[in-house]
Amino acid sequence: MIRVGDVTLTRTKDYKLSPGLNRKQSVESARKKNTLDGDRHWPGHTYDVSELASRGDTVGIDLTCRHDVRTVRATTMLAASLQARPGHPARPTLL
Numbered sequence: 002m003i004r005v006g007d008v009t010l011t012r013t014k015d016y017k018l019s020p021g022l023n024r025k026q027s028v029e030s031a032r033k034k035n036t037l038d039g040d041r042h043w044p045g046h047t048y049d050v051s052e053l054a055s056r057g058d059t060v061g062i063d064l065t066c067r068h069d070v071r072t073v074r075a076t077t078m079l080a081a082s083l084q085a086r087p088g089h090p091a092r093p094t095l096l
Contacts, residue, residue, distance in 0.1 A: 002050065002082045009050040009082045016065045017042045026070065054079040 002011040015037065018026065023041045033039050043065070053060045053075035061072040 004082055007051060009079055010047060011050050012047045013045040015045045019068050022068060050075050050078050
């Protein structure tokens with residue numbers, strides 16, 4: 002995450018889902034249109050964590066690995082980032 006003034010941004014990495022999870026999470030037409038390879042390799046995204054957190058405690062960001070998808074609340078991520086100060090980064094947080 003990076004803080005710029007009152008804005009906190011985060012970026013997820015590109016990811017590739019297992020064939021089974023990919024079929025469970027999406028439909029073929031969406032895969033063809035939205036993936037990097039037309040099938041299983043999905044692009045990362047940049048999120049304004051501050052804006053998402055302003056929508057309430059139920060809004061989050063999906064963190065994806067090959068066999069699982071977990072949602073982390075934006076309010077949790079924002080609270081962790083507020084501890085960081087210029088020149089004194091916050092300790093890593095397990096999300």
